Amino acid sequence: MNRKTLVLPAVLGLLAPVLVACGGSDSGSGDGAIVVGTTDRFTATSDATAPFDPAFAYDTGVWNVLRQSVQTLMRVPRGGGEPVPEAASRCTFTDKASESYRCTLREGLAFSDGTPVTAKDVKFSIERVLKINADTGAAGLLSGIDTIETQGEGEVVFQLKAPDATFPYKLSTPVAGLVPKGAYDAAKLRDGFQVDGSGPYTLRAETSGETVDKIVFTRNEHYKGDVKLRNDKVELRSFDSAEEMGRALKSGEIDMMTRTMSPEQIRDLNQTPAEGVQITEVPGLEIRYLGFNTKAASVKDKAVRQAMAAVVDRGQIAGQVYGSTATPLYSLIPSSIATHTNSFLNEYGEPSRAKAEKILTDAGVSRTVPLTLHYTTDHYGSGTKKEFEALRDQLNATGLFEVRIEGAKWSEFRPAQKRGDYPVYGLGWFPDFPDPDNYVAPFFGADNFLGTPYVNNEIRERLIPESRRAADRTAATPAFERIQDIAADDVPVLPLWQGKQYVAARDGLTGVEWALNTSSDLQLWELARGNA
Template sequence: MNRKTLVLPAVVGLLAPVLVACGGTDGGSGGGGAIVVGTTDQFTATADAPAPLDPAYAYDTGAWNVLRQTIQTLMHAPRGGGEPVPDAAQSCSFTDNASESYRCKLRSGLQFADGTPITADDVKFSIERVRDIDADNGTAALLANIDTIEANGDEVAFHLATPDATFPYKLSTPAAGIVSKKNYEGKKLRDGFQVDGSGPYTMKTETKGENISRVVFTKNPKYQGDLKLLNDKVELRSFPDAASMGKVLEDGDIDVMTRAMSPEQIKDLSENPKKGIELTEMPGLEIRYLGFNTNDPSVKNKAVRQAMAAVVDRGHIAGEVYGSTAEPLYSLIPTSIAAHTNSFYNKYGEPSRSKAAEILSAANITTPVKLKLHYTTDHYGAGTAKEFEALKNQLNATKLFDVTVEGAEWSKFRPAQKHGDYAVYGLGWFPDFPDPDNYIAPFLDKGNFLNTPYVSTVVRDLIPQSRRSADRTAASKAFTQMQDIVANDVPVLPLWQGKQYVAARVGVTGVERVLNSSSDLQLWELGRGSA
């Protein structure tokens, strides 16, 4: 592995520069009808998760990508990235120098899709509802710093418990989506798949058993906001795997193939282009990692976790399993975020059995350490199973570990992980917003989405300190300290960060903008004909 590829990027702003390789999408037949988009995201309602599309519960990329089309937020991520801009709001700003009071004025004429007017009271109700329900998925943690909300006519003011310069980003997430009191109870989740809002589209779903098979998004004539829709209708189809999704793209039954394409598909389309299909590479901020239930006897001693960190070969996993679509990651914060440091590499260096053996011996850990690694079979793509087989083989080859692996569907995996049933488990993270805070707080702050028993009081003190300055580069020292603590205690073990790709049929425009760097699906960018 060439360490020169992992140098610390210069701290020049929130995001270090990233190269965008865009596929051409001009031309085409200009045919009408819904633009059909494929995804391998699964949308399932179960006894453990009966309300997968309720903004008070939803906290995964797939669900959020449905909500972003239908539920409006005060702010939204602008085209091309950068700081959030008003959507349902006409204007928003901090009203003090300490980043503790934030006020928004709503656009005039705002309505839900059924024609009901939207007021500041609806905004207050929606955000307080998320906090009151406080679902175990961790969604409410994004809004936990709100102390009080004032609503007056077309203005809403948020008073924060501690300064938070990232608050506008949090108001741009579906957790802060505006919902109607007519359709959503204040202290109870809305079961099923129905979603009502004031976003750019209305939606109808088709289901098979407990799963959504397709969602049809139709342009909402009542929408008042910042987004410009380049189509009238988009259909989102869910496929069980990347191979079946790729086949229907080649057959012409869908127009666009999004997350998650398999590494083999990406390699094939790159090296052997298919007639009428173009592949677009875009910057991504996805990371993958192992998480630990630090109360489980098998990994409670951090020496076990440190030994795993010392011996795992990230370069092999990234190269052999994911090829050019992934690169090794040595921190929770990816390399393209300016506050990144290679904390794990700095502490453990290149993979070393002898170093791992020393760590275990010094802690009087009997070897081989018996572990089971758990992963989800249907949430991150076909490469996950191969990744965990590679991890198992790496760890077992040292004779320091006796590892088995076990996969489960996301609908079973995620509840079991939250309940603490797994000692070691694999997850991915697509950021809620592109700030280093969002790679630390969701994992380590109070009410985190992992429901981890691990607590670092130092980190929990540093998180609010890091949010004080609107100049995010000023927080780099705090983030460096937090990354070093994670590398020492290993409550999570970063593995790799990925790029993202979209394949589309010629004649579909806006493909290079359908996913932003946070993997937010922006279906309104798609069109037909000339770009």
């Protein structure tokens, strides 16, 4: 086995990835396509009939499909950092208050059918998202827009309701993707799995009933943008389990596998790699947490949520279930992002039954608290069930709670969570963009991702707007620190752990270290066969 360290640019203070390599072999699709495996499942249901519509999609797996085929005005570079122009040739704030943002489109920009992309298409695409306002919460990223003005064929100006230094990041997300008016209704979602855009690839989905088996990405000959394609075709194959995906990699049926590998796979590939397979650790900003429906009877009392925060042993969960792939997290903002504070650790200290009992007693809660913890069985990997079994056992061992757990497929789980059916539920968060704002506003802002009934006026009306006024993001630190402290006291969410991310690939595939960025964005254009 050949072991080497791969030096990449530092991203948000994280360590550079480590590459572990072994012998070589040929693999992949018979037609020359690079084949990538994933456990993400793409399904059209009665609750989600338009999974690939940018106005509806708000999930990392689906966004990773859209990033290949739908172009945005801006994009986050391969190694992270501030957004750079993509469909635009130039974008900038035209005022010191960060309320007016102007973009100039690239010359010759066209959709995949050759139709020119104009400023009117930009206006149509983004106003469509805001008009449809899907219940997934995706439109919330763009809700700060007041008006969109076009100037000629190639200029578009966004007037914002309030200063927002993070707006360029929001224009880099698929919800701001550009779509042609002829293919998308201005007031209605587009059902099914077809996608039309001006991104680096065209898309064709192969399905079994309402579920996608494989997505074929083919180089878009009309593409003009900042991305440099290193291949002509990539297939994204969806597997039912990490184990099935791993077998396909070892046999050469696929060239690379990505989210979500199991903790056991990652451990085994690091300790005893399969011949011809290499594993790469990539900087990641994933977090996992418990969310609460704060109107539900069982957790409406803040003391119940606080008592849970006082006894949950994050270190045991991370070590017992995820090993070296996870570390305990004591705030919604990961420890690798500036402005992070260990607010939950500061508030509750190490796990303590005595402290939890006192919290409940002082609040007049004298009986054992019955709870059901809900989790998704097929969205975050095989470790999720083990994680919730560990949480159940920890809480029950105190004698203060009587906990059961209940799992559901993502296609059922997410709609039920949005409806408020679950008092307590587990979710993961892969940031839309690498700024602390994206670990705050999607949880506590208006039109938030969770659809939570929890509202804190200080956070929503003062602290979030205050943080967005700071073009120098370090100047927003006091606002973010205060938000984290409020969250630790009110416990509308309970952060559990922060994860690392990994990619495994067969020898002969290059660009693997860039296949995922810090926000878990899949960058298939970086992959190629042969020497790096």
